[in-house]
Amino acid sequence: MANDTALLRCRSCKALNRVPVKKLTQNPLCGKCKALLDFPFQAVAATAASFDQELASWLETVLVVFWAKGNDLWKKIEPAVADIAFAQAGRLKVIKVDLDAEPGLALLFSVQTAPTFLTFRDSKQLGRLDGAPREASELAQWVQSSMS
């Protein structure tokens, strides 16, 4: 069920569209107004001003990543995060938060180290991973477990 379809809100008419996952790569159109249903294929940067909206506007799972410039652990895991955002496009939105630039958001989620990963659905936190896993595949598996 939830595994086979993605719920996407049309940006033009705001209608909800349930799209089979295998159709996500075929430029799905809104059932109501026929506009192209677009969704992020890469991480979206958020600030304190945009965070709630970025989180609430997405109906599927959200992965929030707190990252920091010059952080070696983040540099190592960043390509894996990009891969996940691309591979799970339509079912997952990745939101990037600059830990140093957003102390308010860091405080809100008690994030002290980069990278820190949080998963959300319906604006409710599901999971949390402090620090980068040793293997990129572990991150992908952890994200996957939040999506089922």
Ligand SMILES: [Zn+2]
């Ligand atoms: Zn529409």
